[in-house]
Amino acid sequence: MIFEIDNVELYFKEKRILNGIYLKAETGEVTGILGSNGCGKSCLLNIAFGNLKPKYKLIRIDGKPILKPLYLTNLASYLPQYNFIPNGLKLKSAFNLFKVSWDDFITVFDDFSIYKNLKINKLSGGERRIIETYLVLMSNKKIIFLDEPFSHITPLHIEKIKALISEEKKHKTIIITDHMYRHIIDISDAICLIKNGSTKLINNLKELEDYKYLSVGGLD
Numbered sequence: 001m002i003f004e005i006d007n008v009e010l011y012f013k014e015k016r017i018l019n020g021i022y023l024k025a026e027t028g029e030v031t032g033i034l035g036s037n038g039c040g041k042s043c044l045l046n047i048a049f050g051n052l053k054p055k056y057k058l059i060r061i062d063g064k065p066i067l068k069p070l071y072l073t074n075l076a077s078y079l080p081q082y083n084f085i086p087n088g089l090k091l092k093s094a095f096n097l098f099k100v101s102w103d104d105f106i107t108v109f110d111d112f113s114i115y116k117n118l119k120i121n122k123l124s125g126g127e128r129r130i131i132e133t134y135l136v137l138m139s140n141k142k143i144i145f146l147d148e149p150f151s152h153i154t155p156l157h158i159e160k161i162k163a164l165i166s167e168e169k170k171h172k173t174i175i176i177t178d179h180m181y182r183h184i185i186d187i188s189d190a191i192c193l194i195k196n197g198s199t200k201l202i203n204n205l206k207e208l209e210d211y212k213y214l215s216v217g218g219l220d
């Protein structure tokens, strides 16, 4: 599957946030989006999923325009930047809702096995992020949008999530953004930078310095 989003124009009042966007992602690949604070990464993911309606956008799947919001198509799953699982929901119920196996989860995150009957708001911020990221990533959807999955997560758990992403990409299209750029660079097959409202496909990592996303030496 090839997912494309094109010709996005997003304004808030007179302020232009996005214009000249082109992003292509395909099954078997992780597409990483980088960009400085406030450049429009979350807005772009929201537009792609259908949560945010810009002045103009064009989404194509395998070359065919998709006019319905993606969230209505059953094709995509989206991890927002904020917590989205209701506070009172028990972990086992959240796994049932997402049709994701709890047993598979605890084979990877064995330290969570005691939490099965706990409500999600009893977890720490990082633990909750792991659950939400896992459920979105492992859901049975073809396109996965991940907005800052690594926030608040310890290095060991980040490595586990990265391994899962690399496994899931074999049959999913994964689009991810995070400020932990080294992890994004590490797992991405293609990298796109948002700068001045437009996407720049990064062919050589040195361009991240040239576009002043990283300071010189930031890649060393």
Ligand SMILES: Nc1ncnc2c1ncn2[C@@H]1O[C@H](COP(=O)(O)OP(=O)(O)OP(=O)(O)O)[C@@H](O)[C@H]1O
Pocket (backbone or CB within 6 Å): 012, 017, 035, 036, 037, 038, 039, 040, 041, 042, 043, 044
């Ligand atoms: N509902 C809104 N109303 C007005 N302006 C908004 C709204 N949502 C986002 N913005 C503005 O749009 C711009 C892009 O926001 P967005 O959240 O997409 O940035 P981001 O690249 O994800 O930033 P960060 O890395 O800090 O999370 C920002 O200038 C933000 O202030």
